[in-house]
Amino acid sequence: MNAMPRVLATLLAVLLTACVTRDAVAPARTAVGARPVVVQGAMDVEIKKLAGALEHATEEKVQGWTFWSGTVGGYPVVISKTLKGMSNAAAATAIAAER
Numbered sequence: 001m002n003a004m005p006r007v008l009a010t011l012l013a014v015l016l017t018a019c020v021t022r023d024a025v026a027p028a029r030t031a032v033g034a035r036p037v038v039v040q041g042a043m044d045v046e047i048k049k050l051a052g053a054l055e056h057a058t059e060e061k062v063q064g065w066t067f068w069s070g071t072v073g074g075y076p077v078v079i080s081k082t083l084k085g086m087s088n089a090a091a092a093t094a095i096a097a098e099r
């Protein structure tokens with residue numbers, strides 16, 4: 001039995017919960033105008049199913065990195081294929097934050 005889909009779904013749920021939790025000084029946000037959650041994975045098996053679950057998805061390639069943008073339940077989400085290695089993950093994170 002493959003536990004990968006359950007692990008990925010749990011990870012996405014935790015990330016969405018963490019990002020929509022408000023602190024005392026931040027104004028309440030609605031899905032419209034909210035900052036996106038960025039979910040990253042190095043290999044296709046880690047991100048393809050999540051990218052396929054995006055509503056209104058668009059794909060953008062920046063050099064060797066691929067980003068899918070869309071919504072999940074009306075909340076903006078970006079899926080990033082970082083490629084293997086810490087330097088690639090750092091570069092993909094910087095590109096996601098910049099764009």
